Amino acid sequence: MNTEDFVRLMDLEPAGEDRWIGHSPDNGWKRVFGGQVVAQALVAAQRTVPDRAPHSLHANFLLGGDPGEPIRFEVERIRDGRSFTTRRVVASQRGEAIFAMSVSFHIEEDGLDHYISAPQAAAPEDTPDPLQMAALAGEKVREQVADFLARIAPIEFRPLDYRRYTKLAAGDALEAKQMHWLRIGVGLPDDPAIHRVALAYLSDLTLLDAALVRHGHSMAGGKFQLASLDHALWFHRPARADDWLLYAQDSPSAEGGRGLTRGLLYDRTGRLVASVAQEGLIRWRRGAEPK
Numbered sequence: 001m002n003t004e005d006f007v008r009l010m011d012l013e014p015a016g017e018d019r020w021i022g023h024s025p026d027n028g029w030k031r032v033f034g035g036q037v038v039a040q041a042l043v044a045a046q047r048t049v050p051d052r053a054p055h056s057l058h059a060n061f062l063l064g065g066d067p068g069e070p071i072r073f074e075v076e077r078i079r080d081g082r083s084f085t086t087r088r089v090v091a092s093q094r095g096e097a098i099f100a101m102s103v104s105f106h107i108e109e110d111g112l113d114h115y116i117s118a119p120q121a122a123a124p125e126d127t128p129d130p131l132q133m134a135a136l137a138g139e140k141v142r143e144q145v146a147d148f149l150a151r152i153a154p155i156e157f158r159p160l161d162y163r164r165y166t167k168l169a170a171g172d173a174l175e176a177k178q179m180h181w182l183r184i185g186v187g188l189p190d191d192p193a194i195h196r197v198a199l200a201y202l203s204d205l206t207l208l209d210a211a212l213v214r215h216g217h218s219m220a221g222g223k224f225q226l227a228s229l230d231h232a233l234w235f236h237r238p239a240r241a242d243d244w245l246l247y248a249q250d251s252p253s254a255e256g257g258r259g260l261t262r263g264l265l266y267d268r269t270g271r272l273v274a275s276v277a278q279e280g281l282i283r284w285r286r287g288a289e290p291k
Helices: 003-010 034-046 130-135 139-152 163-169 192-202 209-215
Strands: 019-022 053-061 071-080 084-093 096-106 155-159 177-184 224-235 245-255 258-266 272-284
Touching: 003 034, 003 192, 019 034, 034 053, 034 071, 034 084, 034 096, 034 192, 034 224, 053 192, 130 139, 130 155, 139 155, 177 192, 177 209, 192 224, 192 245, 209 245, 209 258, 209 272
Parallel strands: none
Antiparallel strands: 019 071, 053 096, 053 224, 071 084, 084 096, 155 177, 177 245, 224 272, 245 258, 258 272
């Protein structure tokens, strides 16, 4: 997927007043990537609020989307206030809701300014390619990672801890934390709106793995039925999504077939640009349960 393909993916078709239609790329996914639906829903909401930027969104994934079917987005104008504007977006396929999201927009104003410092991390240029890391764990793991990278294009992804592959290949547990560099690997237009949308697209990547690594598993292992249940994103500061962003993720809890994960996104200078929280389904596949 090149620049034009990504911009086209986010350029929804008008379908009536406060209604738009989106499509999915043919990238081999059996279900629509959650970050895509979040990003496209944000596009729809932004088109009804031309004079303010979003500061937060809260979404629920209701059903897995079919990438072969168009997605219809309907925006409800909840409130237009002096400082804040609220929108609700419902995405549907075949007449059934698959996703719902509320978005809050805020005027630009001055205020207090602080953020948690970025964790220490090697520069993205000094971080090995994920295929090099995966090869340390054997050809099977390298093939799984190669397939994953092909499916998430145009996202570029560089994990910072090689133990993610060597220890997980051996079934060893790691701390419920992980860090990656990631970006949209094609140059995007300078419009801040497309970078906010692209950041939303990136924010759904690998979060549930932060819960799985604590138990010696990964999303590529195939032992779990995994699905994002809800997703919250707070925009703090402008950032380019086509430059490297450090994504620090953790999982404070997993129980009852669900896992809670969190993430902080920093730009290359160490500024905190966004915060993320997500709960996901983590259910053993039949026959894969521990004995």
